[in-house]
Amino acid sequence: MKKSSHQAFGLFLALIALSAVIALGLYGGSYYLTALELRPFRHDYAIMKPSGVYSHGLGIVGSLMIVVGVTTYMTRKRLRSLSGLGQLSGWLTFHIFLCLLGPILIVYHSTFKAGGIAAITLWTMVSIVSSGLLGRYLYAQIPRNLEGLALSDREIDEEIRSLSEELKATPAGQGIIGIMDGGFGAFHKPESLGETIRAFRLLSKVSREIHRRIDVALERSHLDQATESRLRASAWARESLVRKSLIVSQAGRLFHYWHVIHLPFSIIMFLTLAAHVTVVLLLGYTWIF
Numbered sequence: 001m002k003k004s005s006h007q008a009f010g011l012f013l014a015l016i017a018l019s020a021v022i023a024l025g026l027y028g029g030s031y032y033l034t035a036l037e038l039r040p041f042r043h044d045y046a047i048m049k050p051s052g053v054y055s056h057g058l059g060i061v062g063s064l065m066i067v068v069g070v071t072t073y074m075t076r077k078r079l080r081s082l083s084g085l086g087q088l089s090g091w092l093t094f095h096i097f098l099c100l101l102g103p104i105l106i107v108y109h110s111t112f113k114a115g116g117i118a119a120i121t122l123w124t125m126v127s128i129v130s131s132g133l134l135g136r137y138l139y140a141q142i143p144r145n146l147e148g149l150a151l152s153d154r155e156i157d158e159e160i161r162s163l164s165e166e167l168k169a170t171p172a173g174q175g176i177i178g179i180m181d182g183g184f185g186a187f188h189k190p191e192s193l194g195e196t197i198r199a200f201r202l203l204s205k206v207s208r209e210i211h212r213r214i215d216v217a218l219e220r221s222h223l224d225q226a227t228e229s230r231l232r233a234s235a236w237a238r239e240s241l242v243r244k245s246l247i248v249s250q251a252g253r254l255f256h257y258w259h260v261i262h263l264p265f266s267i268i269m270f271l272t273l274a275a276h277v278t279v280v281l282l283l284g285y286t287w288i289f
Helices: 003-032 036-041 053-078 088-109 117-140 153-168 171-184 193-221 225-245 248-282
Strands: none
Touching: 003 088, 053 088, 053 248, 088 117, 117 248, 153 171, 153 225, 171 193, 171 225, 193 225, 193 248, 225 248
């Protein structure tokens, strides 16, 4: 999957998720805003309560989305025999989509209230989603190929060198390299956790300034549209690689620690979810079946 196709796929899934969240909020908004003690007197209480046909269905769909999201991604990631079944980066995007929208459906299923095992499952799920967003950020800070595999230091250097050669072919490109190297030149690679956190913030600020200066430089160069687009694409790719190369070792270490923490929480969530489903079935809540 090419980068542009991958971005379009991610945007498509994001639009689906956003549309679903808005639609669910509009449909049940008045119920969710009603005080808990007044909800039983509403005409739609029978279907909107957690055990009602509507909210119960949201819980089932949300739970299935999480299970499918986790199992498909982990299976694709660990089984080499499935390496030809789409690129790992696309599967990760699909995993994030399912494991973000699924918990949201479960929150709607709970009608924003929960107790007992359901509460443990819900808050564990919220913790995992929050953790997942952090993990996705750290994942994005590590240079990767289209398959989603981390690039080695040698591969990063070779890619930067290749992009530099493309830019050096024109005077405007040479100026762009000077802007980048000047912006990142005074940056020192972080060693501690505190330095790494500050580095993320500083590099984000430096990156925005570099992008602004490159845009100005390209506008002043009065290049034809095709050449300008090509130089801008190469410049963005080189800037991203140089920026990430400065923190890749620390980002990789943090991502490893994040994974160590994220996995146990995921196991706890699945155990409590299984317990919740078991209790619900024992109590006779079988939805429409």
